């Protein structure tokens with residue numbers, strides 16, 4: 001199967017499995033019954049295949065997991081109720097008291113809070129390395145105590161790029177695992193496991209859902225880690241995806257290749273427009289040759305997605321005016337939606353950052369983040385043009 005076909009058919013060539021229905025059915029049930037006490041005991045003991053309780057397995061959720069493992073070319077996958085449920089489960093599965101994590105910054109606001117405010121309570125040390133020269137810093141800071149290297153590429157919100165292959169080579173020399181938050185790039189544009197990372201994860205809420213109507217998370221990796229996530233983290237922490245949301249995510253995947261092609265195309269057009277606009281100071285988009293990590297992006301991404309960070313010459317006030325004057329684009333957090341979304345990281349998605357960390361991360365008061373949608377690029381540009389004219 002070629003790439004677009006995979007998103008349509010994936011693993012869901014259904015045959016008899018789901019009574020030949022074209023769409024995977026929603027098993028909207030918490031409980032599956034046993035035909036006898038003996039059967040119940042053998043399903044629970046895993047001697048016999050079968051479902052018994054949705055937190056511990058459900059066919060709709062499983063179909064989503066199988067399709068994601070297939071698309072991202074991993075051994076297996078485990079779904080979660082949200083991206084944050086996926087991230088926290090991976091951390092608690094791989095890390096114990098006394099371990100050290102090296103993480104890239106900037107990073108999504110809630111991952112930052114998890115790492116800075118929660119993990120230290122469990123005796124886990126997190127050291128932050130800048131995305132802009134991550135691999136050089138990684139070489140300097142990594143030691144035998146490092147158990148995990150956690151990177152987000154492209155980064156939220158500054159859209160910087162980290163070399164996944166080189167980071168993995170360095171980490172593996174020290175026996176550390178590499179986890180990549182692949183949310184911004186998506187499976188369609190970037191396959192971290194093929195670049196030797198150990199785990200790839202996503203907020204499925206974003207481009208996978210694609211329609212801003214559900215929350216979800218997905219982790220793809222080796223069989224052993226996924227088994228641990230299912231049998232320990234989902235089972236005992238309980239951040240399980242609902243069957244209905246699994247079905248919405250499966251539906252999102254059907255059009256994902258098509259949507260991502262348009263997102264990639266529009267992302268570049270809008271980034272080029274912004275780069276040439278006199279009121280714009282700086283644009284960060286990995287598909288622009290002016291991007292500091294353009295060469296790395298070209299090497300590891302097959303498309304550049306549609307996340308853009310830019311700074312206006314007029315700083316915060318200009319950003320406020322832009323967001324208050326858009327007519328077609330929408331002022332909102334989140335990303336990966338069909339509609340173009342614009343937000344202000346310092347007061348919205350990255351509100352939890354300390355003042356120093358905002359500064360250190362390059363999240364200035366004037367930084368604006370944009371998730372370019374799948375409208376006609378010309379309409380998005382015209383809307384930006386009229387809003388910029390009001391500044």
Ligand SMILES: Cc1ncc(COP(=O)(O)O)c(C=O)c1O
Nearest residue numbers: 082083084108156183203205216
């Ligand atoms: C890069 C990234 N990772 C993880 C998350 C968390 O995902 P969720 O909101 O599905 O918990 C987000 C949310 O914005 C994100 O942008």
